[in-house]
Amino acid sequence: MLVKTLHRLFKDESGATAIEYGLIAALVSVAAIGALTAMGGSLDTMFQAVSTALDTATGGGV
Template identity: 60%
Template structure:
């Protein structure tokens, strides 16, 4: 059997690539969620800070 045929039958590399793509998708979703939440958190902390200065 030629090396090309052995490589074609081997599925371990495909599984590793699939897991890598899933991890990348999760990372992109987490970054997007943090980016969207970041502005709201900054506004909340600013409001808390300004209310503490007034008190």
């Protein structure tokens, strides 16, 4: 009886697609976090430059 149950469980593929999509989503999330972390410093520098340029163009801020 235990062997039949284990055999049936190993042959059952329902839910495999959902697990695969979950793994793909997790991989994409990790890649996005890694990319944003790697580019974080350069993005901060760019936004600081834009902020300075806007402050200069508008006469010094608020």
